[in-house]
Amino acid sequence: MTGIYIHVPFCMRKCPYCDFYSIVYEKDIADAYVSALKRNFGRYKKDTIIIDTIYFGGGTPSLLTSEQILDIISSLRMNFVFAADIEITMEANPSSVDLNKLCEYRNAGVNRISFGVQSACNSELSALGRLHDFEQAKEVVIKANEAGFNNISCDLMIGTPRQTLESLLDSARELARLPINHISAYMLKIEEGTLFDCDWVRSNVAEEDDVCDMYEKLIYTLETAGFKQYEISNFSKINKKSRHNLKYWIGEDYLGFGPAAHSFYKGVRFYVPKDIYEFISNDFQEEIIEEENPCLADEYVMLSLRLNDGINFLKHTQLGGDSENLYQRARVFDGSGLVELSTEGIKLTTKGFLVSNGIISELIN
Ligand code: SF4
Numbered sequence: 001m002t003g004i005y006i007h008v009p010f011c012m013r014k015c016p017y018c019d020f021y022s023i024v025y026e027k028d029i030a031d032a033y034v035s036a037l038k039r040n041f042g043r044y045k046k047d048t049i050i051i052d053t054i055y056f057g058g059g060t061p062s063l064l065t066s067e068q069i070l071d072i073i074s075s076l077r078m079n080f081v082f083a084a085d086i087e088i089t090m091e092a093n094p095s096s097v098d099l100n101k102l103c104e105y106r107n108a109g110v111n112r113i114s115f116g117v118q119s120a121c122n123s124e125l126s127a128l129g130r131l132h133d134f135e136q137a138k139e140v141v142i143k144a145n146e147a148g149f150n151n152i153s154c155d156l157m158i159g160t161p162r163q164t165l166e167s168l169l170d171s172a173r174e175l176a177r178l179p180i181n182h183i184s185a186y187m188l189k190i191e192e193g194t195l196f197d198c199d200w201v202r203s204n205v206a207e208e209d210d211v212c213d214m215y216e217k218l219i220y221t222l223e224t225a226g227f228k229q230y231e232i233s234n235f236s237k238i239n240k241k242s243r244h245n246l247k248y249w250i251g252e253d254y255l256g257f258g259p260a261a262h263s264f265y266k267g268v269r270f271y272v273p274k275d276i277y278e279f280i281s282n283d284f285q286e287e288i289i290e291e292e293n294p295c296l297a298d299e300y301v302m303l304s305l306r307l308n309d310g311i312n313f314l315k316h317t318q319l320g321g322d323s324e325n326l327y328q329r330a331r332v333f334d335g336s337g338l339v340e341l342s343t344e345g346i347k348l349t350t351k352g353f354l355v356s357n358g359i360i361s362e363l364i365n
Pocket of ligand 1: 013020
């Protein structure tokens with residue numbers, strides 16, 4: 001089955017570390033954006049595509065009104081076939097929702113919500129330029145639960161300015177006490193050209209070795225609190241993995257709509273240019289082919305090693321006859337503590353996750 005990703009490119013203001021594509025929210029542009037999305041869905045009407053996940057990412061999808069979200073979901077329903085157990089996720093900022101809006105989103109069909117909480121420490125939140133404090137975040141998570149969301153995720157950021165091991169683990173424990181069943185924990189990356197690309201930030205973030213230590217202790221803390229790691233950055237309670245995000249890692253089809261959205265569909269990778277005005281004014285979104293014939297075996301190695309389950313030689317056909325070669329290449333890591341290797345498959349250990357790029361490039365070369 002196919003997933004749908006919708007990039008909602010609006011934010012109240014730009015966070016200083018962020019390089020995702022977004023512009024400042026304006027109602028007229030948002031209306032034109034919704035109309036453009038609907039035109040684009042219409043292209044697939046004849047194809048009878050069954051979809052089992054929809055993901056509103058951004059940007060800040062929760063800046064759209066519940067009417068706009070309902071309009072988008074209804075239009076998707078007219079052009080695609082919805083699986084009975086469809087997962088519909090919306091990313092939300094704690095500062096842009098209240099109980100009423102959350103109830104309306106739930107009634108519109110959204111059944112999973114992912115809050116950009118990032119930290120339970122208010123000084124860290126203000127260093128990140130976030131518009132909420134932790135009390136507000138806690139309140140909206142509880143309200144989301146009251147509104148009928150029983151599938152709630154929160155983001156947590158590792159390695160932010162002045163964060164300590166203790167403050168990170170405190171944040172993890174605070175989040176784990178909330179009525180949520182999924183946590184995504186991402187390491188801060190200083191992106192070129194953002195306001196965080198400066199000496200002050202570099203001199204106030206933890207050293208790389210300390211960040212690795214923080215990551216390992218965070219995994220232990222979250223697992224102790226019932227959130228089992230299933231991917232480098234993702235943790236969930238039983239049966240609460242993000243079904244949409246899993247599609248990226250197991251190589252299933254997904255179609256992306258909106259500026260900056262990426263797709264993998266029928267073996268081709270393509271993306272939409274980062275330009276809201278072009279997206280609105282074109283009849284249909286421009287789609288630029290990134291890779292016409294990606295090497296599926298290499299992609300499978302790259303993506304599945306992000307998962308705790310790793311590569312299973314027996315279950316997966318994408319490797320073709322290459323599993324013996326892969327096994328031999330992986331033997332270089334025998335005894336390193338980075339890889340678990342057996343005749344059934346390959347998995348990265350926690351230490352291996354920290355240097356996954358290096359390991360993967362050894363395995364696919
Ligand atoms: S709200 Fe999210 S998408 Fe928008 S600028 Fe901040 S981090 Fe980036």
